[in-house]
Amino acid sequence: MKKLLKKLYIFLILLFLYAPIIVLIVYSFNASKSRAVWQGFSLTWYQQLFTDSKILSALETTFLIALIASVVATVLGTFAAMGMMKMKKKTFETVRTITYIPVLNPDIVTGVSLMMLFAFIGIELGFVSMLLAHITFCTPYVIISVLPKLYQLDMSVYEAAQDLGAKPFYALRKTIIPQLMPGIVTGFLLSFTLSVDDFVISYFTTGGHVENLSMIVFSMARKGVNPKINAVSALLFVTVMILLLIVNKRELSSKKHAAKNKDTLLNREKQIIKYRRNEGK
Amino acid sequence: MSKRRFAFPYLIWMTIFIVVPLFLIFFYAFTDNASGKTLFTLEHVKAIFQPLYLKVIGRSFYMSLIATLVCFVMGYPAAMILASKDFSQKNTMLILIVLPMWMNFLLRTYSWLSLLENEGLINRFLVSIGLGQVQLMYNNFAVILGMVYNFLPFMILPIYSVLVKIDKSVVEAAKDLGANGARVFLRIIFPLSMPGVVSGITMTFMPALSTFVISRLLSGGKITLIGNIIEQQFTITGDWGLGSALSLLLMVLIFISMIFINKYGDESVGAGGLL
Amino acid sequence: MGKKIIELKNIYKRFGDFTAIDGINLYINEGEFLTLLGPSGCGKTTTLRIIGGFEQPDEGDVLFEGVRINDVPAHKRPLNTVFQKYALFPHLTVGENVAFGPTIRKISPDIIQKDVKKYLEIVNLEGYEDRDVSTLSGGQQQRVAIARALINKPRVLLLDEPLGALDLKLRKDMQDELKTMHKDVGITFVYVTHDQEEALTLSDTVVVMNNGRILQIGTPVDIYNEPNNAFVAYFIGESNIIHNSIMVKDKLVNIDGVDFNCVDTGFGQNTPVDVVVRPEDVVLVPADKADLKGIVTLVTFKGVHYEIWVEGPTFEWKVHSTLPQTVGDELGITVDPYNIHVMKHEPLEIPSEETAVEV
Ligand SMILES: Nc1ncnc2c1ncn2[C@@H]1O[C@H](COP(=O)(O)OP(=O)(O)O)[C@@H](O)[C@H]1O
Numbered sequence: 001m002k003k004l005l006k007k008l009y010i011f012l013i014l015l016f017l018y019a020p021i022i023v024l025i026v027y028s029f030n031a032s033k034s035r036a037v038w039q040g041f042s043l044t045w046y047q048q049l050f051t052d053s054k055i056l057s058a059l060e061t062t063f064l065i066a067l068i069a070s071v072v073a074t075v076l077g078t079f080a081a082m083g084m085m086k087m088k089k090k091t092f093e094t095v096r097t098i099t100y101i102p103v104l105n106p107d108i109v110t111g112v113s114l115m116m117l118f119a120f121i122g123i124e125l126g127f128v129s130m131l132l133a134h135i136t137f138c139t140p141y142v143i144i145s146v147l148p149k150l151y152q153l154d155m156s157v158y159e160a161a162q163d164l165g166a167k168p169f170y171a172l173r174k175t176i177i178p179q180l181m182p183g184i185v186t187g188f189l190l191s192f193t194l195s196v197d198d199f200v201i202s203y204f205t206t207g208g209h210v211e212n213l214s215m216i217v218f219s220m221a222r223k224g225v226n227p228k229i230n231a232v233s234a235l236l237f238v239t240v241m242i243l244l245l246i247v248n249k250r251e252l253s254s255k256k257h258a259a260k261n262k263d264t265l266l267n268r269e270k271q272i273i274k275y276r277r278n279e280g281k
Numbered sequence: 282m283s284k285r286r287f288a289f290p291y292l293i294w295m296t297i298f299i300v301v302p303l304f305l306i307f308f309y310a311f312t313d314n315a316s317g318k319t320l321f322t323l324e325h326v327k328a329i330f331q332p333l334y335l336k337v338i339g340r341s342f343y344m345s346l347i348a349t350l351v352c353f354v355m356g357y358p359a360a361m362i363l364a365s366k367d368f369s370q371k372n373t374m375l376i377l378i379v380l381p382m383w384m385n386f387l388l389r390t391y392s393w394l395s396l397l398e399n400e401g402l403i404n405r406f407l408v409s410i411g412l413g414q415v416q417l418m419y420n421n422f423a424v425i426l427g428m429v430y431n432f433l434p435f436m437i438l439p440i441y442s443v444l445v446k447i448d449k450s451v452v453e454a455a456k457d458l459g460a461n462g463a464r465v466f467l468r469i470i471f472p473l474s475m476p477g478v479v480s481g482i483t484m485t486f487m488p489a490l491s492t493f494v495i496s497r498l499l500s501g502g503k504i505t506l507i508g509n510i511i512e513q514q515f516t517i518t519g520d521w522g523l524g525s526a527l528s529l530l531l532m533v534l535i536f537i538s539m540i541f542i543n544k545y546g547d548e549s550v551g552a553g554g555l556l
Numbered sequence: 557m558g559k560k561i562i563e564l565k566n567i568y569k570r571f572g573d574f575t576a577i578d579g580i581n582l583y584i585n586e587g588e589f590l591t592l593l594g595p596s597g598c599g600k601t602t603t604l605r606i607i608g609g610f611e612q613p614d615e616g617d618v619l620f621e622g623v624r625i626n627d628v629p630a631h632k633r634p635l636n637t638v639f640q641k642y643a644l645f646p647h648l649t650v651g652e653n654v655a656f657g658p659t660i661r662k663i664s665p666d667i668i669q670k671d672v673k674k675y676l677e678i679v680n681l682e683g684y685e686d687r688d689v690s691t692l693s694g695g696q697q698q699r700v701a702i703a704r705a706l707i708n709k710p711r712v713l714l715l716d717e718p719l720g721a722l723d724l725k726l727r728k729d730m731q732d733e734l735k736t737m738h739k740d741v742g743i744t745f746v747y748v749t750h751d752q753e754e755a756l757t758l759s760d761t762v763v764v765m766n767n768g769r770i771l772q773i774g775t776p777v778d779i780y781n782e783p784n785n786a787f788v789a790y791f792i793g794e795s796n797i798i799h800n801s802i803m804v805k806d807k808l809v810n811i812d813g814v815d816f817n818c819v820d821t822g823f824g825q826n827t828p829v830d831v832v833v834r835p836e837d838v839v840l841v842p843a844d845k846a847d848l849k850g851i852v853t854l855v856t857f858k859g860v861h862y863e864i865w866v867e868g869p870t871f872e873w874k875v876h877s878t879l880p881q882t883v884g885d886e887l888g889i890t891v892d893p894y895n896i897h898v899m900k901h902e903p904l905e906i907p908s909e910e911t912a913v914e915v
């Protein structure tokens with residue numbers, strides 16, 4: 001009895017969380033433009049989606065920015081983390097605190113402050129400014145993912161490699177980077193996801209006609225429900241699911257302990273919650 | 282070989298894109314150059330205290346508090362159930378609770394439109410059972426609902442992660458000493474879960490307080506929150522001074538809540554400590 | 557010793573396919589210090605938790621003063637537990653921890669305050685009321701846990717390896733204190749340990765367990781001197797356990813190829829048996845003075861005595877003696893008849909790490 005009530009409660013919570021998403025996806029296949037009436041299955045909205053040049057260019061912008069931003073952030077952040085380890089405690093603390101600012105600040109504050117910066121140094125709002133903004137908010141996540149791996153780093157292999165005649169850079173590539181790889185990949189994937197997902201910061205740091213998907217959704221949704229958005233949502237949802245599965249698989253195969261595997265997705269979520277304290281990241 | 286210089290590119294980046302913007306917020310919040318010269322002023326900060334804005338700030342607090350409270354009331358039992366040892370498939374359930382957070386935040390908010398509109402599913406259902414149409418959107422209810430929907434997992438997870446860590450022998454010790462179920466909860470479990478509760482409250486309250494998207498979409502722009510005012514200053518009005526002053530207010534609140542989390546919250550959940 | 561206070565009747569407890577408690581019958585007398593002793597994983601904690609009400613037996617009855625209490629929840633049983641890992645309430649001070657039970661029972665604050673003081677004194681922690689429990693050492697936390705249980709004046713105190721996490725010296729001190737406390741408060745103690753020395757030192761009654769069963773119940777002296785079977789002998793103290801012995805007839809047993817006089821009867825004739833001889837009961841004599849002869853292979857000084865290994869025809873004997881011997885010498889081995897313990901032959905299940913610290 002008590003167990004049943006518990007199950008029921010969790011079911012209701014899940015219903016609350018999923019009903020809107022499911023409705024959203026179901027109606028993306030509705031033949032009619034009306035959301036309320038079901039007029040049969042159709043792929044109209046998906047067809048329209050792929051002929052809508054605005055949406056297509058937004059799609060391009062979104063993934064181009066996400067790709068460049070996460071690559072740059074990964075390189076910048078990984079080296080930053082390695083350098084930070086060699087800093088004096090005080091400097092390290094200061095850099096770390098500043099690094100946390102974009103993570104903790106509400107996105108709207110990060111967004112408007114960057115907007116003011118671009119005006120101040122005379123960068124026109126558009127693709128470049130948006131890209132710079134994305135690199136800025138992604139890099140801290142890379143640093144946060146790589147730092148713990150650096151703490152656990154076994155430096156003796158690096159020294160042993162040099163002792164055996166390896167040049168410092170070669171030794172670095174062969175000994176240190178492999179140990180950091182899990183953190184680096186996590187940081188990269190995190191950056192990519194956050195960048196694809198971002199609305200608020202992009203909203204304030206772009207201009208001209210450069211828009212990402214979230215912004216298209218926002219401007220369409222302001223005018224009410226639009227089945228094309230439903231179609232975009234469904235696609236994004238599926239994409240994110242697949243990405244998550246890949247991330248999880250990667251972790252599954254990289255970890256040996258079967259017992260731990262169950263929790264990897266979970267832990268990842270928890271970690272991300274730590275950072276995703278604000279809307280829309 | 283000193284590897285310290287590896288950090289140099291980032292240090293430069295950090296200075297330009299994190300430190301300078303922060304400084305700009307302070308700069309615009311406390312200066313004015315109406316007369317062509319940049320002068321120190323408290324006008325923008327004072328402007329916050331005009332009745333018009335005070336009302337908005339009050340409303341933002343009020344709605345975020347309600348949303349946080351609802352999240353807490355809904356989320357605490359859920360976290361407890363998930364943390365109970367006899368609950369099967371708890372990992373699957375947890376993943377399911379976290380999963381929606383991976384969906385674009387805008388889309389999640391948007392998804393409620395199809396349900397809440399006058400022509401939406403809920404209203405069609407109400408009409409079909411003869412209850413007639415109800416105005417579900419464009420009001421406080423819709424905005425609070427949107428906040429609860431978006432931030433509920435942020436409440437459940439920190440509380441869950443503290444609850445599962447509670448040593449079950451401590452609970453048994455309380456029973457052993459004569460406490461019944463209710464007493465065990467009130468005297469042991471709830472006090473011990475406080476760090477998670479503090480983290481959960483901060484993690485729902487702060488984003489709710491600073492949102493402009495939820496209010497914009499679900500109230501159709503009828504309800505103005507702090508976030509909407511800031512947005513307007515930067516996209517329409519161009520009053521960066523006021524916008525910066527309000528941003529500063531949000532930052533101060535974040536700062537306070539961070540101190541709070543570091544003191545009472547669960548460090549492993551809050552972002553204060555490093556992983 | 558008083559009357560029976562707790563009785564376990566034919567208790568079974570299974571976790572899935574695994575039988576943790578395999579038919580236990582046991583009674584505990586009022587006021588005694590009873591110890592459940594056995595290797596890690598043998599079901600001691602489970603037995604204690606069944607008594608405390610934290611675990612329901614699948615079969616069998618738990619009686620308290622003759623009344624079945626299977627369905628009485630833990631918080632209503634007149635017992636208190638000192639948990640394996642203390643289980644102090646981390647958000648409460650030392651004083652609040654100790655006061656927890658009486659507060660629940662709505663006893664007036666004045667009395668509680670006095671009681672807290674008194675019981676903290678009993679456990680040698682006077683003046684620690686306002687300390688944060690996390691600032692205490694392991695031994696001090698243990699004392700708080702004991703005070704927190706004793707203040708409720710339980711009829712029975714259950715202690716699950718309370719000294720397991722302490723270092724050796726502290727352990728010895730706490731053993732003495734526990735013994736004193738038991739005398740002073742005069743309530744029944746049910747104690748769990750995997751440390752045979754601790755069990756023998758503290759207890760009035762020792763219950764030796766293995767694989768969810770009780771192997772022997774007795775006083776420490778009985779258990780030590782008259783082990784029921786080879787496992788008990790093996791587990792309790794060091795022993796020579798000679799498996800290939802043969803009971804020739806009543807009062808005559810063939811050990812290591814030589815006939816010895818003994819006091820045991822009733823095994824029949826020419827029956828394979830196990831024989832246990834304590835190392836301190838083996839007497840070494842000149843080779844021509846005994847039928848059983850052996851060569852000294854190793855001599856180690858152990859502080860109080862020498863440990864001497866003597867290679868007999870089929871068995872290597874461990875001998876404790878206050879006199880040293882010379883490696884390589886041939887000696888005679890004798891044992892007094894009453895020091896030879898004959899028991900039914902059974903395959904010995906030696907636990908892999910019999911003294912492993914429990915997790
Ligand atoms: N809740 C449980 N679920 C499954 N197995 C258990 C549980 N509790 C105890 N066991 C198993 O029962 C056996 C006895 O455990 P326990 O009573 O704790 O042993 P001891 O205290 O003597 O070391 C162990 O093998 C243990 O793994």
Ligand SMILES: [Mg+2]
Nearest residue numbers: 600601602914
């Ligand atoms: Mg145990």
